[in-house]
Amino acid sequence: KAGVTQTPRYLIKTRGQQVTLSCSPISGHRSVSWYQQTPGQGLQFLFEYFSETQRNKGNFPGRFSGRQFSNSRSEMNVSTLELGDSALYLCASSLVPGFYNEQFFGPGTRLTVL
């Protein structure tokens, strides 16, 4: 069974631009969560989606948004990029939320903002 797929793997943008990251969950998984990983702040929860609905949101500004499609694939968008948005963005999928099912992480998208 294929794992969580994230595209692109690497991305370089300049300040002020916007970016869209994509996540394909494991087949059959319907819950998708996003995390930001930086050396300073560590792993921080961004948001969680299930059945195309955002169930939970972390403490990030409104420039960070996401969505989930009917096939469970998810995208996250960051508008008006800032230097501090440089990070590894991780997507995790699980069967369904609410039962502490194992979350499987993808390899991440490394975003560099210049």
Next chain:
Amino acid sequence: QQQVKQSPQSLIVQKGGISIINCAYENTAFDYFPWYQQFPGKGPALLIAIRPDVSEKKEGRFTISFNKSAKQFSLHIMDSQPGDSATYFCAVAQGGSEKLVFGKGTKLTVNP
């Protein structure tokens, strides 16, 4: 406010030794305590997890010890191997939520 405090930041152990990583949390509502392992260039992977109704869980060389009254839990890696060299993260969650709150991580190096 850091909800989960993890220590140490880094740990060097000889092959065959015991690695111990500790985490402390504040919110007694947390009811799920997983440990994740992350290798460079990879996403975190679930290693072992515990619920607060048990004080210890063992899977192979990995053991979680949980102290509910002290609000602490720890990961013990027995017979540590060079292949265990990675960054380890503790995390907490509550109410069945997919939202994991992570510790800052511990970089483990196991020398041959």
